[in-house]
Structure formats: C-alpha cells, structure tokens
Amino acid sequence: MTRAAADRVNEFAAAEIRNALLGKRCWGAFMSFACTIGMDLGRKVPRDPQAMAALDRSLAKLAKKRGRRRAARASRFVGESHVIVWCSWRIEGRHGPIASADSDEKTCEQAIARLTGKTVQHVDIQPGWNLRLAMTSGLVLNVFPDHVGESASFDGNWELWRPDQAFLIGTDLTCRVIDRENRPMELRPEQGRWRVSEKVTT
C-alpha cells in the first residue's frame, strides 16, 4: 500500500471512530486487569448470545475452581461503541489531573467510574493515534499509545468495537479493521466503505 493510500485509510478510519464516539453517552466505564479501561457508549446492544453463554460458563467454572458460591456476572449488554484502552491513559477534571494508568488501582478505578454518565463532547485523534475524549462535567480522557514494536508489553493500544466491526490500534501505530468474525477488512475507496479483505492473512 502506498503512503497516500495508507493515509487515506487512516483518515477514513479516524473519521469513523470520531462519528462513533461524538455525542455518545457513556453508560458503563469499568476497569479491567492492569488498570485497563472498558467503556460502553451509545445504544445498549445485547451481547452476542453465544459470547454471553461462553462468558457465563467460563466465569461459573472459575468460581467453582476458586471455591466461590457465586460466579461473577458479565454485562449482558455492550455499547454500540465499546472502547478498550490497553495502553497508558490519563483522566483530567476541570481542576487538573485525576488519575493515570500509573496511579494505584483504587484511584484508577474511581477515576474511570467517573466517566459513567458523561457524554462525549469532543473527539480529537492526533498523529500516532493519540486519542482525546472531552466529556461533559469537564472530564477528559487522554489515551497515549505507548505499546510499540515487538517488545511491547501488550499487543495493542486501544480499540473501538462496533456491532459490525472493530478498529484496532496496533503496536505499529496503524489502525487495523476487522469484522466480528476476526476477518481483516479493507477500505473500498470508490464505495467509501469497508469490506472483508480477499487477501489471505495470518
């Protein structure tokens, strides 16, 4: 792919990501392992029944192994826009920084929880896929893709999942698009839309 073509793909992906986030209310923000963030925004979409059943069974088996009477419950819904942040982040309020991925777990969890109920008012995607979400109440989520190259601690930076596709910001700081069956998608410039790639990839 030429540089110009790659730039066009990136611009198109960034525009779609902006549209998927702008004006959307975050109804669920949570912390997962290693202070990573999950955010559900927009319409509530029932999780794929197969995936939901798999989650329930997996959590039930784990609870049994751990000798717990009650299994943890995963959310039955997912946002029409679901954001996962694996890389470094910082949350700011009107009066300054509140927490970052470097903060202790409790501080991280409390700061992330504050994103719930807020609406995205401005989306800024800068070169290198730095993401800035300005939300109501003066909260700002800054995302810094610092997982780069083969020695990255995690194979990914941040992701946007939608009902039909996912945008994945990788350790090479490019955006890869896949459908819900993990098949790579490519941009059809003439149609201005994504479709499943015909190339065989590993």
Next chain:
Amino acid sequence: MARKRDIRLVDSIVKKLGLSQDQRELLHEALRHDCLQDATYQDILDLAREIKQEYPGKSQTGKE
C-alpha cells in the same frame, strides 16, 4: 511496575493460547475489576482457556 508486569502476563496468555481478537475482548470483560478482584495468573490462564473452549468458533490461530 505492577501494571506493566500484569499486562505482560495477560499478553503472554493471549499469545500462548492464540486467542482471537473477540476472545481477547471477552477476556477483558470477564476480568472487570468489580467482578473479579484478586485474580491470580492461574485464574486468568484458566479463564482464558475456558473462553477459548466455550467460544471457539471465531478463533484464528489456536496455538495450544
């Protein structure tokens, strides 16, 4: 450095089992801190194995 160590451990599990992107997304959901505090490496490995087994249809690599 706990965060770096922890995320590296989960990355190693994802790679070891060859989880697909959607299986990795499910693992992230399953490890919500409000649901599953104090999960050990073995817990996460077991959970990832269960997810792969219970939701295999869309797995890409299947290394284990």
